[in-house]
Amino acid sequence: MAATVSLHPLLDQGLPKGRAGFSGSILVCACADKPVKVKVEGDVAHNHACGCTKCWKPSGATFSVVAVVPHDKITVLENGDKLEIVDKSALIQRHACTGCGVHMYGPVEREHPFQGLDFIHPERFEDDGWAPPGFAAFVSSIIESGTNPDDMPAIRARLSELGLTPSDCLNSALMDYIATWTAKKSGVLKS
Ligand SMILES: N[C@@H](CCC(=O)N[C@@H](CS)C(=O)NCC(=O)O)C(=O)O
Numbered sequence: 001m002a003a004t005v006s007l008h009p010l011l012d013q014g015l016p017k018g019r020a021g022f023s024g025s026i027l028v029c030a031c032a033d034k035p036v037k038v039k040v041e042g043d044v045a046h047n048h049a050c051g052c053t054k055c056w057k058p059s060g061a062t063f064s065v066v067a068v069v070p071h072d073k074i075t076v077l078e079n080g081d082k083l084e085i086v087d088k089s090a091l092i093q094r095h096a097c098t099g100c101g102v103h104m105y106g107p108v109e110r111e112h113p114f115q116g117l118d119f120i121h122p123e124r125f126e127d128d129g130w131a132p133p134g135f136a137a138f139v140s141s142i143i144e145s146g147t148n149p150d151d152m153p154a155i156r157a158r159l160s161e162l163g164l165t166p167s168d169c170l171n172s173a174l175m176d177y178i179a180t181w182t183a184k185k186s187g188v189l190k191s
Pocket residue numbers: 050051052053054055090091092093138141142144
C-alpha cells in the first residue's frame with residue numbers, strides 16, 4: 001500500500017467540522033510570550049487548502065489552510081506592534097508576526113475583485129467550529145516548495161478523497177467571480 005499522503009496536520013485526520021452559528025473568534029499567533037491576538041467577527045468564507053509558496057503553513061505542512069473575511073470584521077487586539085508586512089508589493093498584504101512567523105491577516109487593498117477582503121488562517125482561532133475547507137487551490141505550486149513532481153497524482157487523489165477538489169489556480173466559483181468582475185470593468189459585460 002502507498003504511504004499515507006500528508007497534507008496538513010488538520011486535514012490528515014479528516015476535515016475539521018464546522019458549526020452552524022459560529023460567530024467568529026480570536027486568532028492567536030504561536031509566540032509563547034506576548035502573542036499577537038486578532039479578533040474576527042463572523043465566520044470565514046471560501047476556506048480552502050492553498051499550495052502556493054506565499055501562504056503561511058505550520059511546520060511540516062505541504063498546504064496552508066486559508067479563508068477570507070471582510071476587512072471591517074478584523075480588529076487587532078494585542079501586540080500588533082509585532083506585525084510586519086511580508087511583501088509590500090504583493091496583492092495580499094500578509095501581516096506576519098516577527099516573533100513566530102505566523103501570518104495573522106492579509107488585506108487586499110488595491111483595486112481587485114478581492115479588494116476589501118482579508119486572508120486569514122482559521123487554524124489559529126482559539127475556538128473550533130469555523131467553516132471547513134472546501135477545495136484545494138494552487139496545487140501544482142507545491143512543487144515550487146520542494147514536493148517531488150512524481151508525488152502529485154497521489155496528493156491530488158488524497159485531496160479528492162477528502163472532498164477538496166484540486167485546482168492549479170482557484171476553484172471555478174472564484175475564477176468565475178474574478179472573470180465577471182473583469183468583464184464588467186472592461187464593459188464587455190453590462191452590470
Ligand atoms: N506559483 C506561485 C503562486 C503564487 C500565487 O499566485 N498565490 C495566489 C494564492 S494565495 C495568490 O493569489 N497570490 C497573491 C499574493 O500572494 O499576493 C507560488 O507558489 O508562489
